[in-house]
Amino acid sequence: MLAFLFCGLLLAARVSVTWTMPAAEESSFDLENTPDLAEKISDIHAKVLEIWSELGRQREVNATEMHAMCQVQPSASLATDQPQVTGLVLFRQPWPGARLEAFFDLEGFPAEPNISSHAIHVHQFGSLSQGCESTGPHYNPMNVQHPQHPGDFGNFVVRDGRLWKFRSGLVASLVGPHSIMGRAVVVHAGEDDMGRGGNQASLENGNAGRRLACCVVAASSSAAWKYQVLRPPCDPHT
Ligand SMILES: [Cu+2]
């Protein structure tokens, strides 16, 4: 039923695109110069999301929670004298449409200074072929500015080279049209300016600096999540 619904909407989008396609000789076009087309795509997008969230509400009662895991590794394109950050990011979503919860458990940051702040985001591609560089820009399905992207997790405090944090209320999703499954989590060398940096890069990526480490989000069982929940909080020696 759901598959049919999405197929229908996708078909509608394709038909809509066909009607407004420029002539063959103008085979390349961008959405900024075709506001009608952009608006139609945006409308269809909004409808798909509306239907998805309504279905999520209906399934809320009987839904089983979803889990995902991301095994963070240092970027293959990083110089060997750079910090080698490793660890886990775990996700839990109680039902489709619910806000996401996440555990971030990372180590290998420089121990000096004692406290630093690092940005973590979801980037578009789950490809690590060129290290974290091949994960592309921030995942931005709604074509909005940073920090309104679904995977803009913000800044994380690192103490003595270690990051351990639970976050809830995240807008990213493990299911649906804008699922982050198969996309990349990227850990940065610097702090996210949250779009207040006064330049274009700030509105695209928060000027968070070098990509230290990354991973691809994959579906998982609940075992790792349960283990984290039972651990004593923030003990760097366990
Ligand atoms: Cu990033």
Ligand SMILES: [Zn+2]
């Ligand atoms: Zn962003």
